[in-house]
Amino acid sequence: xxxxxxxxxxxxxxxxxxxxxxxxxxxxxxxxxxxxxxxxxxxxxxxxxxxxxxxxxxxxxxxxxxxxxxxxxxxxxxxxxxxxxxxxxxxxxxxxxxxxxxxxxxxxxxxxxx
Amino acid sequence: xxxxxxxxxxxxxxxxxxxxxxxxxxxxxxxxxxxxxxxxxxxxxxxxxxxxxxxxxxxxxxxxxxxxxxxxxxxxxxxxxxxxxxxxxxxxxxxxxxxxxxxxxxxxxxxxxx
Numbered sequence: 001x002x003x004x005x006x007x008x009x010x011x012x013x014x015x016x017x018x019x020x021x022x023x024x025x026x027x028x029x030x031x032x033x034x035x036x037x038x039x040x041x042x043x044x045x046x047x048x049x050x051x052x053x054x055x056x057x058x059x060x061x062x063x064x065x066x067x068x069x070x071x072x073x074x075x076x077x078x079x080x081x082x083x084x085x086x087x088x089x090x091x092x093x094x095x096x097x098x099x100x101x102x103x104x105x106x107x108x109x110x111x112x113x114x
Numbered sequence: 115x116x117x118x119x120x121x122x123x124x125x126x127x128x129x130x131x132x133x134x135x136x137x138x139x140x141x142x143x144x145x146x147x148x149x150x151x152x153x154x155x156x157x158x159x160x161x162x163x164x165x166x167x168x169x170x171x172x173x174x175x176x177x178x179x180x181x182x183x184x185x186x187x188x189x190x191x192x193x194x195x196x197x198x199x200x201x202x203x204x205x206x207x208x209x210x211x212x213x214x215x216x217x218x219x220x221x222x223x224x225x226x227x228x
Contacts, residue, residue, distance in 0.1 A: 041222070043204070045216050045218060088157065101147075101159060106156040107156055
């Protein structure tokens with residue numbers, strides 16, 4: 001089945017540093033989504049990307065939909081302690097029945113040292 | 115926040131017993147999903163629904179069944195729980211129309227099968 005390769009698996013950074021993570025696949029996706037999950041909670045949607053080449057920002061977060069439609073990256077600028085968590089990418093595909101479903105990366109665990 | 119609740123939030127059960135998890139939404143969204151989250155595997159789709167009484171299997175559906183008799187409720191049943199079904203279960207919803215392909219997640223149910 002379709003798979004997403006998300007990297008890095010984990011990151012340890014100092015407060016104030018910028019962060020970059022990415023997802024790649026051998027499959028083409030029509031939508032890329034980025035989620036953040038805090039411990040004990042469900043994933044929360046950060047950014048949605050719908051067009052190849054699209055660059056979208058949400059505060060200190062910036063994400064891009066790769067031109068090939070097979071990859072996406074997420075950047076966090078000037079990290080702060082509350083950025084700690086697990087970040088997931090997800091690509092949208094269409095099932096044979098015409099329903100949409102998401103394929104998830106395995107996550108990037110971010111630790112920010114004050 | 116999307117109006118999604120899951121019940122129970124925590125459950126411990128014995129191997130071989132039936133278990134039903136409930137997802138309730140107040141957003142009137144068409145699509146509902148059940149995922150499980152396990153270390154090293156990320157989020158994996160169990161079953162999904164694209165309307166009342168319309169459901170389909172995801173990638174890890176063995177041992178699970180679902181029902182959706184009302185738009186707002188999506189039930190996940192483990193007919194005979196096994197230790198391999200110990201996991202955190204998340205429900206998600208999606209409008210699935212136009213650009214609204216984002217999925218929004220509930221808070222999760224932590225299930226332990228002893």
